[in-house]
Amino acid sequence: MTASPAGRRERKKAATRQAIADAALELFLERGYDQVSISDIADAADVSKTTVFKHFTGKEALVFDRDPDQETELIAAVRRRPAGQSVVDALREHVLDTLPPIETHPQRAAFVRLVDSTPELRSYSERMWTRHTGSLAAAIADEFGVDHDDLACATLARYVLDIPALVRGRRDLPAAIRTCFDVLTRGWRPPSTPTTATAV
Numbered sequence: 001m002t003a004s005p006a007g008r009r010e011r012k013k014a015a016t017r018q019a020i021a022d023a024a025l026e027l028f029l030e031r032g033y034d035q036v037s038i039s040d041i042a043d044a045a046d047v048s049k050t051t052v053f054k055h056f057t058g059k060e061a062l063v064f065d066r067d068p069d070q071e072t073e074l075i076a077a078v079r080r081r082p083a084g085q086s087v088v089d090a091l092r093e094h095v096l097d098t099l100p101p102i103e104t105h106p107q108r109a110a111f112v113r114l115v116d117s118t119p120e121l122r123s124y125s126e127r128m129w130t131r132h133t134g135s136l137a138a139a140i141a142d143e144f145g146v147d148h149d150d151l152a153c154a155t156l157a158r159y160v161l162d163i164p165a166l167v168r169g170r171r172d173l174p175a176a177i178r179t180c181f182d183v184l185t186r187g188w189r190p191p192s193t194p195t196t197a198t199a200v
Contacts, residue, residue, distance in 0.1 A: 017055040020045045021065035028063060029110050033118040060124040063115070071132045073098065074161075075139045087140055091160050092181040099164055100173050129161040136161065159184065 023044035027036045041062065042049045056062050074094065081090035102108070115121045137157035138148040146153065159180075167176035 013055075016045075016047065016051065017065070020047060020052055020055055021062055024059075024062040024065075025107075025111075028114055029107070033059070033063070033114060033121060060120060063121055064124065064128055067128055070098075070129070071135055074132060074136050078136070078139045078143060087143060088156070088181065088184055092177070095160070095163060095177050095181075096174055099167070099177065126165065129164055130158065133158045133161055156184070 020041065024036070024041045027040055027044055036059075038049055038052055038059065042052050045052070052062075056065070061067065074091070077090050077094035078087055081087070085093075115125050133154060134148075134157075137150070137154040140153040140157060141148050141150045144150075144153070163177060163180045166180055167173055170176035
């Protein structure tokens with residue numbers, strides 16, 4: 001059984017997009033963000049500049065090429081969760097499944113240096129997850145039959161989307177993620193202070 005033409009087109013489009021993103025990241029890491037042009041990226045990926053812009057809105061989007069997928073996956077985590085699983089538990093599981101592999105990727109250290117040393121990328125990175133607040137809040141609201149602008153749903157969405165920034169650089173990433181979600185499910189509690197032994 002052969003794949004449909006539409007299926008082949010989608011796979012080809014996805015492969016082209018990935019090739020462009022890979023070429024861009026390699027050039028950015030090698031030369032620095034500001035020293036690479038869209039023309040350089042197009043040449044490295046063996047495509048036209050027009051093709052680059054068909055897949056990406058600009059240079060920042062080339063660095064964070066999975067951004068559109070992240071929004072889709074977050075909404076799917078809410079809508080396709082197993083029966084009986086809470087929204088918060090579904091989002092906890094999703095973040096635990098997706099964030100640690102990103103943070104432990106072999107190129108992660110070089111990628112972080114690139115982002116931290118480039119103001120445009122640092123700003124884009126800070127906005128990246130929280131841009132999805134509206135769509136995630138709407139998906140959560142739909143689960144409870146309330147308006148899309150429900151403040152409680154928006155608050156939950158925004159907090160969850162801030163977790164990657166909150167846990168960045170933590171030694172035990174899964175434990176840090178669980179701590180953030182524990183605040184959501186159990187409420188905030190003052191940190192316990194170490195007890196000091198009293199001399200007898």
